[in-house]
Amino acid sequence: MSERKQTTDDRNENSQRTTGEYDGLRNGRSGHETGTEGRREREGGDGRARATGDALVEINELRKIYDPDGAHVTAVEDLDLDIGDNEFVTVLGPSGCGKSTLMECIAGYLEPTEGEVLVNGDPVAGPDPSRGVVFQSNRLFPWKTIGQNARFGPQMRNAVDDDRIQQLLDDTGLTGFEDSYPHELSGGMQQRAELVRLLANDPDIMLMDEPFSGLDAMTKELMQEMLLDIWEEEDRTVLFITHDVAEAIFLADRVVVMTARPGQIKDVIDVDIGRPRDSSVLTSEAFNEYQERASDLIHDEAERAMEQKQQETQEA
Ligand SMILES: Nc1ncnc2c1ncn2[C@@H]1O[C@H](COP(=O)(O)OP(=O)(O)OP(=O)(O)O)[C@@H](O)[C@H]1O
Numbered sequence: 265m266s267e268r269k270q271t272t273d274d275r276n277e278n279s280q281r282t283t284g285e286y287d288g289l290r291n292g293r294s295g296h297e298t299g300t301e302g303r304r305e306r307e308g309g310d311g312r313a314r315a316t317g318d319a320l321v322e323i324n325e326l327r328k329i330y331d332p333d334g335a336h337v338t339a340v341e342d343l344d345l346d347i348g349d350n351e352f353v354t355v356l357g358p359s360g361c362g363k364s365t366l367m368e369c370i371a372g373y374l375e376p377t378e379g380e381v382l383v384n385g386d387p388v389a390g391p392d393p394s395r396g397v398v399f400q401s402n403r404l405f406p407w408k409t410i411g412q413n414a415r416f417g418p419q420m421r422n423a424v425d426d427d428r429i430q431q432l433l434d435d436t437g438l439t440g441f442e443d444s445y446p447h448e449l450s451g452g453m454q455q456r457a458e459l460v461r462l463l464a465n466d467p468d469i470m471l472m473d474e475p476f477s478g479l480d481a482m483t484k485e486l487m488q489e490m491l492l493d494i495w496e497e498e499d500r501t502v503l504f505i506t507h508d509v510a511e512a513i514f515l516a517d518r519v520v521v522m523t524a525r526p527g528q529i530k531d532v533i534d535v536d537i538g539r540p541r542d543s544s545v546l547t548s549e550a551f552n553e554y555q556e557r558a559s560d561l562i563h564d565e566a567e568r569a570m571e572q573k574q575q576e577t578q579e580a
């Protein structure tokens with residue numbers, strides 16, 4: 265059995281019936297109120313955001329062990345990471361290295377086996393709308409329209425702001441599709457609707473688990489640019505998971521490269537490419553250098569991950 269607090273399939277059900285997803289509402293939306301100009305400054309590549317102010321997210325010696333039927337899988341081990349306010353951090357790692365586990369510990373869907381996750385200095389005790397999540401698979405309610413999906417989270421908190429939702433639909437090119445159901449939209453449009461759903465909740469921290477992985481290259485590029493535009497305008501903190509090297513660099517202030525399972529931080533790359541960024545960055549020399557460095561780092565880990573997978577298949 266899964267150790268997750270709610271199974272992933274439960275979540276839509278629970279949120280539909282109750283405000284369960286928002287139980288444990290505890291941390292205030294203080295991230296933007298702390299006056300943290302300059303928090304993106306940091307030093308060293310040891311995985312810590314050396315910020316002039318306090319870190320918004322602080323992960324200390326995180327370990328997560330899954331133990332279904334005594335299998336004892338260590339997904340994440342001894343992971344230390346700080347994320348500064350307004351920072352855009354991408355996490356790059358091979359398949360099965362613990363990326364989603366890390367994200368779900370920050371989101372509050374999973375409890376660490378050891379170590380802690382602090383947000384604004386408080387331990388994460390459960391999910392909270394100030395930490396918005398885009399899960400690895402699309403989580404729009406299929407029986408609700410795009411407009412209803414966008415309104416659902418704010419309705420749970422009695423905080424529907426129609427102007428804001430309209431603005432988000434405009435920004436993501438979804439105006440006119442408010443009354444459409446998810447299955448009536450293309451994959452790219454569904455991902456945009458996910459973004460609207462996320463932003464409608466006005467989260468301080470956006471936790472995004474490979475949100476663009478199923479999209480074709482061109483749509484993906486447009487989505488990345490759109491996300492950066494929104495992030496630059498709205499001062500949010502983003503943790504974005506991907507296994508796409510170019511995507512990780514294009515978006516990030518820092519790229520956290522993870523090892524194969526058990527997931528630890530292998531290295532952290534500070535991406536010193538100016539903003540705003542658009543796709544022209546992708547052909548720059550600096551970008552290529554970052555890409556080479558990240559690819560080198562990830563290559564051995566991807567091989568290890570593949571060997572692990574083969575071994576597991578043989579043992580099964
Ligand atoms: N509920 C669970 N029970 C048992 N093992 C699990 C559970 N969830 C994840 N794992 C295992 O923990 C490891 C890390 O999983 P996780 O989903 O965090 O990896 P990931 O890096 O997100 O992978 P992917 O790139 O494929 O999405 C994997 O070996 C996975 O099989």
Ligand SMILES: [Mg+2]
Nearest residue numbers: 363364365400
């Ligand atoms: Mg994952």
